[in-house]
Amino acid sequence: MLSKELEAALNAQVNAEMYSAYLYLSMAAYLADQDLPGMATWMKAQAQEEMVHAMKIYGYIGEALGRVTLAAIDGPPTEWDSPLAAFQDAFKHEQKVTGLINGLVTLARKEGDHATEIFLQWFVTEQVEEEANADANVKILQRVGGHPQGLLMADREMAARPLLFALPTGGGE
Numbered sequence: 388m389l390s391k392e393l394e395a396a397l398n399a400q401v402n403a404e405m406y407s408a409y410l411y412l413s414m415a416a417y418l419a420d421q422d423l424p425g426m427a428t429w430m431k432a433q434a435q436e437e438m439v440h441a442m443k444i445y446g447y448i449g450e451a452l453g454r455v456t457l458a459a460i461d462g463p464p465t466e467w468d469s470p471l472a473a474f475q476d477a478f479k480h481e482q483k484v485t486g487l488i489n490g491l492v493t494l495a496r497k498e499g500d501h502a503t504e505i506f507l508q509w510f511v512t513e514q515v516e517e518e519a520n521a522d523a524n525v526k527i528l529q530r531v532g533g534h535p536q537g538l539l540m541a542d543r544e545m546a547a548r549p550l551l552f553a554l555p556t557g558g559g560e
Contacts, residue, residue, distance in 0.1 A: 389453040390498055396491055397448050397503075402458045403487055404441035408434040410463040410480060414473045417466065423538070425546030426470055429524070433477070435551040440510070447506050470538065471528040478521035485514040 389397070415430035448455050467473040488510045495504040524545070531537035 389448065389451045389503065390500070393491075393494055393498055393500060393503060394448065394453040396494055397444055397453065398456050398458070400487060400491060401441050401444050401448070401455065402460065403484065404437050404444065406460050406463070407480065407484060408437035408441065409460055411437060411477070413463040413465050414467070414477060417473060418470060421470060423470055423542045425542035425544070426473075428550065429545035429548045430473075430477075432548045432550050439551065440513070443509075447503075451503065471525070471531075474521065474524045474528055478518070478525050481514065481517045481521045485518060488514055 411430045411434035415427040415434065418424075418430060419427040445455050464476070467476065488507065492504060492507050492511060495501075495507060527541050527544070528538075531541050
């Protein structure tokens with residue numbers, strides 16, 4: 388059974404994961420508007436992953452005899468100075484989420500909640516991958532610089548990331 392403090396922290400993480408999905412969808416919309424459908428697809432896939440993360444925690448709260456309580460999701464930014472700036476923000480955001488996950492692990496350890504700590508280990512490992520992927524995209528776009536041909540190649544490369552499930556197209560894509 389979850390303590391009230393850990394239940395509240397896990398609920399806050401559900402909200403943070405949903406915000407992440409919302410942020411990545413906003414980045415996808417921005418990138419689609421910049422005529423970069425491959426990068427938009429990459430961000431849509433990232434948004435889908437974040438919703439999976441939210442639902443994993445949502446499910447765990449119930450399994451651990453806690454109660455899910457949803458909160459309002461803040462509106463994300465909608466504009467970036469460049470595709471590079473969007474991906475830099477994605478990387479910074481993943482670093483922030485890593486800190487949130489680490490805080491949850493610390494709380495679970497403090498409370499001696501071994502089940503929750505074990506559950507959270509998947510997220511600890513996942514965040515290593517999330518940061519590495521975001522950093523790789525930043526490095527690609529930094530190498531591309533302002534070269535349109537390089538941007539087109541990066542866009543095509545990012546288009547190869549599969550979506551978890553098909554999404555309707557639109558919005559300039």
